Amino acid sequence: MTQLLYGRGIVKSYGKTPALRGVTVQVGEGEIVAVTGPSGCGKSTLLLCLAGILRPDAGEIGYRDRRIDGWSEAARARLRRGEFGVLFQFGQLVAEMPAAENIALPLLLAGARRREARTAAIAWLERLGIAHLADSRPGEMSGGEQQRTALARALVTEPRILFADEPTGALDSLAGEQVLDQLVRLAREQRTTVVLVTHDARVAGYADREIMLRDGALDPSGLGLSGLGLSGVAG
Amino acid sequence: MRPGTLLRLAVTGTRADTTRIALTGFGSALGALALLCAATVLAIRSVPDPTEPGRMMDAPYTNGLLRESGLRPGLAFALILLTVPVLLFVGQCARLGAPARDRRLAAIRLAGATPGQGLAMASVESGAATLLGAVAGLLCYLAGRHVFDEPNAHGLRPLPTDVLPAPGAIAAIVFGLPLIATLVTALLLRRVAVTPFGVARRTRTRPPRPLPGVLIVLGVVGYALIPAVQRHDTALAGYALPLVVFLGGLAAAVGVVSGAGWISYTVGRLLARYARRPAALIAARRLQADPWHGSRALAALLGAVLIAGAAAWYASWSRTDQRVNAINDHLAAVAFGEPTVVDSPNNFYLRAAQLAGYGVLLAGLIAAAGLAVAVANSVVERRRALASLTASGVPRGVLGRAVLWQTVGVAVPALILAMATGVALGRGVEGSTVGDESGTYSCTAPPDAPQACNLPLGQARQLGAKVIEPPHITEQVPVPWGQLGVIGGWALGATVLTAGLGMVFLRASTAPEELRTS
Amino acid sequence: MSLSYVILGLLCAGPLHGYELKRAHDQRMPRAKPAAFGQVYASLGRLERDGMVTPSGHDRAGGPERTAFDITEQGRVALDAWLGEVEPPAPHVTSALLTKVTVALLVAGEQRGRAYLIAQRQAHASRLREYTQLKTADGIGFADLIAADYAIAHLDADLRWLQTTLDRVAQLHLEVTG
Numbered sequence: 036m037t038q039l040l041y042g043r044g045i046v047k048s049y050g051k052t053p054a055l056r057g058v059t060v061q062v063g064e065g066e067i068v069a070v071t072g073p074s075g076c077g078k079s080t081l082l083l084c085l086a087g088i089l090r091p092d093a094g095e096i097g098y099r100d101r102r103i104d105g106w107s108e109a110a111r112a113r114l115r116r117g118e119f120g121v122l123f124q125f126g127q128l129v130a131e132m133p134a135a136e137n138i139a140l141p142l143l144l145a146g147a148r149r150r151e152a153r154t155a156a157i158a159w160l161e162r163l164g165i166a167h168l169a170d171s172r173p174g175e176m177s178g179g180e181q182q183r184t185a186l187a188r189a190l191v192t193e194p195r196i197l198f199a200d201e202p203t204g205a206l207d208s209l210a211g212e213q214v215l216d217q218l219v220r221l222a223r224e225q226r227t228t229v230v231l232v233t234h235d236a237r238v239a240g241y242a243d244r245e246i247m248l249r250d251g252a253l254d255p256s257g258l259g260l261s262g263l264g265l266s267g268v269a270g
Numbered sequence: 271m272r273p274g275t276l277l278r279l280a281v282t283g284t285r286a287d288t289t290r291i292a293l294t295g296f297g298s299a300l301g302a303l304a305l306l307c308a309a310t311v312l313a314i315r316s317v318p319d320p321t322e323p324g325r326m327m328d329a330p331y332t333n334g335l336l337r338e339s340g341l342r343p344g345l346a347f348a349l350i351l352l353t354v355p356v357l358l359f360v361g362q363c364a365r366l367g368a369p370a371r372d373r374r375l376a377a378i379r380l381a382g383a384t385p386g387q388g389l390a391m392a393s394v395e396s397g398a399a400t401l402l403g404a405v406a407g408l409l410c411y412l413a414g415r416h417v418f419d420e421p422n423a424h425g426l427r428p429l430p431t432d433v434l435p436a437p438g439a440i441a442a443i444v445f446g447l448p449l450i451a452t453l454v455t456a457l458l459l460r461r462v463a464v465t466p467f468g469v470a471r472r473t474r475t476r477p478p479r480p481l482p483g484v485l486i487v488l489g490v491v492g493y494a495l496i497p498a499v500q501r502h503d504t505a506l507a508g509y510a511l512p513l514v515v516f517l518g519g520l521a522a523a524v525g526v527v528s529g530a531g532w533i534s535y536t537v538g539r540l541l542a543r544y545a546r547r548p549a550a551l552i553a554a555r556r557l558q559a560d561p562w563h564g565s566r567a568l569a570a571l572l573g574a575v576l577i578a579g580a581a582a583w584y585a586s587w588s589r590t591d592q593r594v595n596a597i598n599d600h601l602a603a604v605a606f607g608e609p610t611v612v613d614s615p616n617n618f619y620l621r622a623a624q625l626a627g628y629g630v631l632l633a634g635l636i637a638a639a640g641l642a643v644a645v646a647n648s649v650v651e652r653r654r655a656l657a658s659l660t661a662s663g664v665p666r667g668v669l670g671r672a673v674l675w676q677t678v679g680v681a682v683p684a685l686i687l688a689m690a691t692g693v694a695l696g697r698g699v700e701g702s703t704v705g706d707e708s709g710t711y712s713c714t715a716p717p718d719a720p721q722a723c724n725l726p727l728g729q730a731r732q733l734g735a736k737v738i739e740p741p742h743i744t745e746q747v748p749v750p751w752g753q754l755g756v757i758g759g760w761a762l763g764a765t766v767l768t769a770g771l772g773m774v775f776l777r778a779s780t781a782p783e784e785l786r787t788s
Numbered sequence: 789m790s791l792s793y794v795i796l797g798l799l800c801a802g803p804l805h806g807y808e809l810k811r812a813h814d815q816r817m818p819r820a821k822p823a824a825f826g827q828v829y830a831s832l833g834r835l836e837r838d839g840m841v842t843p844s845g846h847d848r849a850g851g852p853e854r855t856a857f858d859i860t861e862q863g864r865v866a867l868d869a870w871l872g873e874v875e876p877p878a879p880h881v882t883s884a885l886l887t888k889v890t891v892a893l894l895v896a897g898e899q900r901g902r903a904y905l906i907a908q909r910q911a912h913a914s915r916l917r918e919y920t921q922l923k924t925a926d927g928i929g930f931a932d933l934i935a936a937d938y939a940i941a942h943l944d945a946d947l948r949w950l951q952t953t954l955d956r957v958a959q960l961h962l963e964v965t966g
Contacts, residue, residue: 079785088661088782109665116663123785127658129552131559136551143548144664172559189662200785216924236913236947237940240920245913 036063039228040196045084045094047077054080056251057094062196067222067229069242077251078232079200085230086119086198087111098196116144120189120227122199122218127185128173134160134184135169141192159187163217179210186218196228203238215241287371290363291399293643297360298403298447299410300636301353305443306411308349309435311342332426349629356633359570359640364396364455389456397452404444478561482529486691489522493698522691523576527569530684535561537679549668553675564680567644570637571681571761572688578630578757579692586750587700594705598742605740606712638764645677645772653779660780669780670773677769678762685761689754697747705744712738791823792831796840796867799859803844806832807854819935832857840866885946889953902957909950916943 040062047055054077062068062085070078083089085096087103088111096104098118103111115121128137138159139152147155160166163183173181182202189197202218203211219241222229231242239245247254314336319327328337335345371392379388419431434440492514499514538557545551557564603609649656656669713723714736722733731737791813798804798812806828813823835841840863843855859867885908893901919936922928928936 083661083782083785086661088785112660112663112665114663115661119663121658121662123658123661126654127662129555129655129659130652131555132552133555136555140548140552140659140664141662143551144668149546149551219924236916236944237920239913240916240940241924242917 036066038062039064039066039099040085040230041095041097042081042085042091043095043097045081045091045096047080047084047089047091053251055084055091058248058251058253060085060246060253062228062230065226065228066244067219067231067242069239069245070230070232070248071234071236071239071245072248072254074234076248078234078248081248082198082200082230082232086121086196087115088121116141117192118195120192120194120197122182122185122189122197122202124201124204125178125181128181128188130173133170133172134165134176134180137173137184138187138191141188145192155191156187159191160184162221163187177210178206179214182206182210182214183217186214186221190221190225190227193225194227196230197222198230198232200232201234202231203235204233208237211238287374287395290371291395293363294360294396294399294451295403295406297356297363297636298400298451299407301356301360302404302407302443302447303411304349304353304356305447306408306435306440308346309439309443310430310433311336311346311349313433313435313439314342314430315433329430330426330432331430332422332428336430356570356636359636359643360400360451363640363643393452393456396455397448400451401445401448404447408440408444477535477558478528478531480529480532482525482527482532485521485525486529486687487525489518489520489525490691490694490698492518492521493695496699497701519695522695523573526572526576526684526688526691527565529687530565530568530572530680531561533683533687534558534564534680537683541675541679547668547671548664549671550675552669552672553679556672556676557679563644563648564677564684567641567648567677568681568684568765570640571634571764572637572684574630574633574637575685575688575757575761576692576695577633579689579754580696581630581692582750582753582757583693583696583747584700585753587696587704587747590745590747591704594743594745598705598740601742602740605738634760634764638768641765642768642771645673645768646775649673649772649775649779654785656776656780657782657785661782661785666773666776666780669776673772673776674766674769677765677772681762681765685758685765689758693749693754700747702747703744704747705742711740791827792835792840793867793870795828795831795835796859796863799841799857799863800867803856803858805854805856809857816931817935818929818932819939835863839863893957898957898960902954905950905954905957909947909954912943912947912950916940916947919943 038061041060043059045055045058046053058077058081060068060070060081070081072078080089084091084104087096087098087106091104094104095102098114103114106114121127128134129140132140135153135156138156139147139149142152142155143149157166157169160169163186165180165183168176168180168184171180173184176184182205186202189199197218199218203214206214215238218229221227229242231238233239314329316329317327331337336342375388375392378391379385383391415431415434418429419427421427496514534557538554538559538561541550541554542558545554659669660666711727713727713730715722715730716734716736719733719735722730722735725733727737727739794813794817795809798809798816804812806825809832810823810825810828813828832841836843836857840860841857842860844858845856846854889901889905889908892904896904919940923933923936923940
């Protein structure tokens with residue numbers, strides 16, 4: 036498995052509160068990696084750093100042999116728009132736009148025509164079984180439907196990596212399971228690498244491998260786990 | 271619930287709540303100040319002139335507007351009108367941080383408060399802020415009376431700092447404003463306070479319809495009737511005129527402000543159909559989703575621009591009127607063979623118009639502040655979605671342009687509508703031609719028919735009367751494009767500036783910290 | 789003995805003989821331990837003795853004689869009563885996992901206890917992952933799905949307990965040494 040993304044010795048603090056105290060991780064191509072740990076362990080911060088959204092105070096972040104931690108915000112934004120997809124717990128859709136346009140938005144930003152972008156968005160809605168919601172606004176959908184729309188928006192540009200932060204944290208278990216099922220299925224179909232942040236062992240169960248954090252550092256008791264290999268399910 | 275508990279619960283909250291309370295207080299202080307000034311102007315009493323029976327002595331002020339009893343009601347009326355944008359500003363402030371307050375109210379309801387108690391808390395907050403503001407306004411007023419009390423060598427004062435409105439009037443202003451604010455808040459928050467589950471899901475509301483157009487037409491027609499009423503029935507005019515002026519103006523203003531809702535929706539629909547770039551599309555959907563946002567944000571500004579439009583027309587009319595009258599006077603003097611009297615140009619009305627202009631400028635500043643509050647608020651309310659968009663690589667420039675489109679898209683047509691309505695109102699009252707009714711003539715009756723001059727001129731001529739009708743000119747009042755352009759430019763500038771302010775908030779609102787879930 | 793009731797339930801659809809019963813059991817209870825022939829025949833014997841099932845015919849098509857059994861009215865009543873009964877939540881905490889952890893911590897010391905807990909957590913997590921993969925596989929049947937859900941929920945509960953215990957051990961260590 037070739038390495039696609041790595042973080043080396045990442046340190047990040049919010050004011051005086053340390054969030055990460057030197058974390059080193061590697062993510063291979065096509066892998067689905069869960070980052071787990073109790074709340075406040077720094078797992079969301081690690082995701083934001085790896086995705087180039089937050090700039091770490093110290094340490095290196097590399098993507099496909101390029102160090103990206105020193106890049107300008109504009110350059111990192113371009114990278115995120117082109118190669119990364121992000122999925123958060125809730126509230127990420129443009130509330131005023133119907134589902135199809137929310138999904139089409141990244142394509143429009145990349146310069147696609149309205150008609151093409153809409154066709155692609157509708158195709159995604161069909162793949163996710165919510166084509167009837169194309170013209171509904173987020174406020175008119177259930178939480179699960181909103182997250183599926185957000186998933187479609189994250190994947191519509193066919194990113195290399197999908198960063199998901201508690202994507203089912205605001206959903207009931209069955210709706211959450213449907214979203215996760217689709218996330219994993221689509222990621223495997225598209226050979227998308229996934230970094231999945233969660234505190235829930237059942238969500239982490241969808242991953243090939245688990246990285247455990249505790250108090251801003253790798254959990255020493257979880258280190259053996261990542262070495263367990265887990266029978267090369269990936270890709 | 272004890273009053274102390276009520277007050278403490280009413281004023282606890284986040285920074286947004288504090289800002290809202292401060293701004294509400296500020297607006298209320300300005301409003302109270304304007305109303306106190308109006309009451310003072312009305313409290314000036316004219317004393318009969320002992321040397322000339324039946325004539326009133328001028329009040330002892332350097333300013334003509336204050337000196338002459340006939341002009342003071344107009345000045346008071348203008349000051350009262352000035353409170354309209356101020357009150358609209360207070361209303362806009364009530365929206366600041368509204369979602370947070372709604373959640374807080376819902377939480378208090380969940381903790382067991384009755385709907386009445388929830389409502390009381392929200393209303394008392396507004397009431398307390400307005401009362402504080404009104405008291406501050408009163409203090410400023412009293413201090414101002416002291417500071418500006420500078421009679422000159424002749425004992426004339428620049429401002430009526432020697433009269434005080436009746437204590438009852440002062441009390442009515444200082445306590446009336448908070449009372450109105452409390453009642454209005456209670457009315458506006460009625461639905462929020464009743465449910466303990468916070469704000470319901472946002473669902474699609476019925477799109478606005480162009481019905482407010484009727485209100486504008488009503489106002490303009492009402493104003494157009496004013497000259498006719500004045501000519502025909504002076505007794506009726508005394509009672510009906512102020513009512514027509516007030517109701518007609520109000521109808522037109524409400525029509526323009528609520529018409530902005532329809533404009534917003536229509537612009538949004540057109541933009542959504544033809545937009546190519548994401549920024550315009552985002553703006554279009556926002557305009558459609560909440561067409562009343564633009565209307566609320568621009569309310570005070572539109573009110574000010576409407577008044578400014580009317581004032582601009584009035585200034586243009588009075589300039590033309592003065593020039594045409596001077597020419598006609600000259601022509602008449604030549605025809606009658608009298609020496610030409612060159613009047614020193616009477617700038618009084620022009621100065622009054624200029625003063626009105628300053629008032630409008632002040633109203634405009636307040637209105638722009640209201641707009642800034644609204645724009646900043648709309649960005650802060652959306653910060654989670656904005657932060658996630660930035661996280662997914664959407665450049666801030668796109669989001670900024672969306673805010674700009676969203677603001678300017680409504681502002682330009684709505685400002686044009688407000689100015690046009692203002693001009694139409696002014697034109698209704700003063701007419702668009704001057705000099706057409708200068709029916710000056712001289713008639714010398716022949717000795718055999720001494721009554722001839724009492725007959726219509728044609729018959730008088732037939733009876734041999736010597737009639738001299740001096741030539742006179744009539745002129746169309748030019749539309750003051752230049753001045754309207756300046757007004758529109760300022761208003762649009764203020765709008766764009768506040769949209770820029772929104773982008774400052776955008777920078778803070780798209781920080782990745784907004785994305786942390788715990 | 790729940791196997792008897794499973795047999796009664798399977799017979800509700802029509803008479804079956806012993807071998808068919810074993811196959812039906814393994815098919816319908818995909819995640820359970822496969823039933824042994826001996827157990828199936830022993831249970832059938834007891835059920836026949838108690839009048840719950842009755843032989844309904846013989847079948848010797850090209851092989852040894854096989855007896856098919858049918859459920860009796862009495863059997864249906866008994867099954868119905870069993871289905872209506874709420875399973876009592878376990879009165880005693882009995883679990884091999886708990887017993888081993890307790891003994892490990894008492895006897896073998898903290899270090900050994902921690903090592904065991906971590907290893908156990910890894911085993912649980914990988915089993916949980918296997919069940920999740922099973923669930924996301926194409927064309928999974930409903931019985932398999934709810935069985936996997938059941939297993940995942942229990943593994944998750946165990947995992948949370950293991951983590952809490954690890955935290956408690958760490959805390960205890962701090963109190964003793966610090």
